[in-house]
Amino acid sequence: MTTPIIETQSLTKTFRVKKKTVEAVRSLDLRVEPGELVAFLGPNGAGKSTTLRMLTTLLPPTSGTARVAGYDVGRHQAEVRRHIGYVGQGNGAGHLQRGRDELLNQGRAYGMTAADTRARADVLIDGLDLGGVVDRTVSTLSGGQRRRLDITLGMIHAPELLFLDEPSTGLDPQNRAHLQEQIVGLHRAGTTIVLTTHYLDEADAMAQRVVVVDHGAIIADDTSEHLKGGLGVRVTLGFATAADAEAARGQVDAAGSTEAPVVTVQDGAPALVVRHRDGTTWAADAVRRLEAAGLVVTGLEVVRPTLDDVFLSLTGRSLREAGATDAGATTEEVAA
Numbered sequence: 001m002t003t004p005i006i007e008t009q010s011l012t013k014t015f016r017v018k019k020k021t022v023e024a025v026r027s028l029d030l031r032v033e034p035g036e037l038v039a040f041l042g043p044n045g046a047g048k049s050t051t052l053r054m055l056t057t058l059l060p061p062t063s064g065t066a067r068v069a070g071y072d073v074g075r076h077q078a079e080v081r082r083h084i085g086y087v088g089q090g091n092g093a094g095h096l097q098r099g100r101d102e103l104l105n106q107g108r109a110y111g112m113t114a115a116d117t118r119a120r121a122d123v124l125i126d127g128l129d130l131g132g133v134v135d136r137t138v139s140t141l142s143g144g145q146r147r148r149l150d151i152t153l154g155m156i157h158a159p160e161l162l163f164l165d166e167p168s169t170g171l172d173p174q175n176r177a178h179l180q181e182q183i184v185g186l187h188r189a190g191t192t193i194v195l196t197t198h199y200l201d202e203a204d205a206m207a208q209r210v211v212v213v214d215h216g217a218i219i220a221d222d223t224s225e226h227l228k229g230g231l232g233v234r235v236t237l238g239f240a241t242a243a244d245a246e247a248a249r250g251q252v253d254a255a256g257s258t259e260a261p262v263v264t265v266q267d268g269a270p271a272l273v274v275r276h277r278d279g280t281t282w283a284a285d286a287v288r289r290l291e292a293a294g295l296v297v298t299g300l301e302v303v304r305p306t307l308d309d310v311f312l313s314l315t316g317r318s319l320r321e322a323g324a325t326d327a328g329a330t331t332e333e334v335a336a
């Protein structure tokens with residue numbers, strides 16, 4: 001077994017706000033191996049940023065321990081910081097400097113030579129399509145341009161472990177795609193990456209492993225494929241009458257289904273809904289069987305589960321809806 005690059009034990013963060021206690025992170029046990037790309041998912045206020053801020057030494061844990069790149073985050077902050085890059089959820093870039101100068105300063109602050117910093121900056125500027133704007137004062141950049149500059153700042157020193165807190169929020173689709181390419185490229189080159197995102201498709205496309213957090217605790221930790229596979233593909237068979245749908249329920253082969261078949265109404269028409277591990281093949285077979293038994297299937301829909309379906313089944317609510325509940329809730333830290 002390799003030595004994990006991140007290992008937490010009962011990591012906990014509690015805030016006191018106006019005499020009320022907020023359990024932002026509750027007894028988190030997390031292990032990340034070198035080279036992994038892990039996505040943290042969860043609704044607003046789930047504790048994602050707080051976790052990242054503890055792992056990057058910006059916030060002291062209330063209790064529990066965390067080791068990052070082999071060092072304790074409480075006792076060896078400088079060592080931890082030397083091994084990591086961090087792009088926070090807010091904009092970090094100073095406003096009165098030119099973007100390029102910020103980048104060069106950042107590289108030098110990490111002990112890179114001026115030549116190395118310039119070369120690396122050029123690659124990132126190109127990769128994140130900042131060529132036209134990096135020589136302007138940061139305060140004149142748009143939100144998305146500034147966000148991309150922040151991301152290059154976090155990546156300039158090519159850290160072995162990179163934390164990205166909602167890197168793609170606020171980017172247009174094209175720049176999100178550019179950013180994904182950069183992230184996947186860094187990962188391929190061996191960088192360990194922990195990122196948070198509200199874009200489930202993005203997590204699905206990039207991450208090998210998905211950690212779902214809710215109310216400060218991990219409620220799922222697995223590959224996206226496994227998480228979705230456990231739910232099964234949803235197959236909806238349409239019928240002319242409810243009696244046909246009922247009859248079909250008695251005829252179909254329920255072996256391998258992940259939920260008992262149910263008769264319902266979809267789009268105003270009677271339907272039989274089945275969740276099955278191997279839904280596509282099952283659906284084709286079911287249609288053949290039913291037709292052979294004299295039951296006419298009038299509609300067919302096969303839907304693969306998304307990560308949002310996974311979240312819905314784990315928590316009883318959609319990540320999208322949940323994400324909207326307390327958006328923008330920012331509170332001052334009263335006591336750590």
Ligand SMILES: Nc1ncnc2c1ncn2[C@@H]1O[C@H](COP(=O)(O)OP(=O)(O)OP(=O)(O)O)[C@@H](O)[C@H]1O
Pocket residue numbers: 015016017022023024042043044045046047048049050051089327328329330331332333334
């Ligand atoms: N400095 C702070 N002082 C008091 N409470 C805080 C502080 N930072 C975070 N919290 C609270 O801790 C909880 C977790 O917040 P956190 O920022 O970690 O959530 P998140 O999962 O990153 O959410 P989002 O998706 O909105 O970024 C929330 O209830 C939040 O209000």
Ligand SMILES: [Mg+2]
Pocket residue numbers: 048049050089165
């Ligand atoms: Mg956050």
